[in-house]
Amino acid sequence: MTEAWTPLALTLQVAGWATAINLVLGTAVGFALARGRFPGRDVLDAALTLPMVMPPTVLGYYLLVVIGTQGVLGAWLLQHFGIRLIFTAEAAIIAATIVSFPLVFKAARAAFETVDPQLEDAARTLGVGEGALFFRVTLPLAWRGILAGLLLAFARALGEFGATLMVAGSIVGKTQTLSIAVYEAVQAGQDHTANFLVAVTSLTCMAVLLAAGRLAPGRVASRG
Numbered sequence: 001m002t003e004a005w006t007p008l009a010l011t012l013q014v015a016g017w018a019t020a021i022n023l024v025l026g027t028a029v030g031f032a033l034a035r036g037r038f039p040g041r042d043v044l045d046a047a048l049t050l051p052m053v054m055p056p057t058v059l060g061y062y063l064l065v066v067i068g069t070q071g072v073l074g075a076w077l078l079q080h081f082g083i084r085l086i087f088t089a090e091a092a093i094i095a096a097t098i099v100s101f102p103l104v105f106k107a108a109r110a111a112f113e114t115v116d117p118q119l120e121d122a123a124r125t126l127g128v129g130e131g132a133l134f135f136r137v138t139l140p141l142a143w144r145g146i147l148a149g150l151l152l153a154f155a156r157a158l159g160e161f162g163a164t165l166m167v168a169g170s171i172v173g174k175t176q177t178l179s180i181a182v183y184e185a186v187q188a189g190q191d192h193t194a195n196f197l198v199a200v201t202s203l204t205c206m207a208v209l210l211a212a213g214r215l216a217p218g219r220v221a222s223r224g
Contacts, residue, residue: 015096
């Protein structure tokens with residue numbers, strides 16, 4: 001059963017990095033769309049939400065077109081810096097980041113839209129700058145919603161399969177995450193390993209969902 005811990009460790013690393021990246025990207029984009037008013041805003045929102053509903057294999061194909069050795073970005077990185085992204089742990093992180101991004105972005109946007117603008121206006125009248133206003137007023141009022149989105153994104157990244165398999169493959173000890181290890185174990189008839197991996201994945205995702213449920217803004221409001 002020792003071989004089961006390697007994909008678990010890799011999966012936690014991939015999900016952790018994807019969540020950390022989405023903390024920055026998802027929060028920034030969510031804030032921009034919550035407060036910004038510009039042409040094409042709804043189209044941009046729909047485009048950023050696409051990874052939530054798009055088949056993972058289709059998303060993986062798009063990633064191959066971008067970061068593959070013949071892709072737009074992948075070929076440029078390989079030619080100028082000798083960096084090969086395809087079939088690496090970094091490719092798994094990119095796939096998990098994109099697949100889970102809408103969960104953070106949508107939660108952050110909704111959280112920022114619930115912040116009372118009168119509180120921000122009051123802070124402005126006291127001379128608080130826009131940067132300080134965001135970190136001292138807006139973000140603290142929206143953090144529960146953002147954190148709930150991050151937990152959901154972490155759980156989604158834990159279970160990512162299709163896009164990761166397309167761009168990272170299934171290299172034992174290097175790119176084989178939990179969900180891919182389950183698939184490989186079932187294909188190889190290793191029932192005990194598959195059962196163990198499925199149990200670990202299910203328990204982890206359940207714990208994350210329970211935590212996200214307790215942090216949901218609606219639940220906080222109902223306590224009051």
